[in-house]
Amino acid sequence: MAGWDYPAPFVIKRTVGAGDIDGLEHTNNAVYVQWCEQAAWAHTEALGIDLADYRALDRAMAVIRGEYDYLAASRLGDRLAIATWITGWDRRLTMIRHFQVCREDDGATLLRGRVTFACIEISSGKPRRMPPVFIDVYGPAMIQAEDKS
Numbered sequence: 001m002a003g004w005d006y007p008a009p010f011v012i013k014r015t016v017g018a019g020d021i022d023g024l025e026h027t028n029n030a031v032y033v034q035w036c037e038q039a040a041w042a043h044t045e046a047l048g049i050d051l052a053d054y055r056a057l058d059r060a061m062a063v064i065r066g067e068y069d070y071l072a073a074s075r076l077g078d079r080l081a082i083a084t085w086i087t088g089w090d091r092r093l094t095m096i097r098h099f100q101v102c103r104e105d106d107g108a109t110l111l112r113g114r115v116t117f118a119c120i121e122i123s124s125g126k127p128r129r130m131p132p133v134f135i136d137v138y139g140p141a142m143i144q145a146e147d148k149s
């Protein structure tokens with residue numbers, strides 16, 4: 001798909017279903033956030049770490065800030081591509097992901113998002129340094145990117 005904000009996106013596909021539609025007959029805003037979360041998890045798993053690993057390490061990357069710009073609506077039956085990139089981190093505590101949702105039929109960008117994650121200790125919920133495996137897994141996937149959100 002042309003028109004991605006950044007190179008080499010990790011992409012998942014979704015088709016807007018009846019349960020995604022709100023009273024205004026377009027995709028509910030919260031559904032876009034769920035799709036971005038699904039893309040982030042799928043990307044993390046593709047990089048080689050999953051929820052079981054998080055639990056074994058007693059560490060996780062938890063959302064501390066989310067910003068979403070809703071640019072256009074999608075409707076029932078629209079086929080969408082949800083892209084994500086790791087675009088920044090401090091190698092200790094925080095990481096930034098960008099998201100872009102595009103409609104496949106016309107390539108229109110429907111949403112851009114930027115989410116900041118912090119590494120936490122699952123058992124306490126407190127911020128903790130990223131374990132070495134996080135640096136090893138997430139580091140090579142990070143791209144240098146100008147913020148477009």
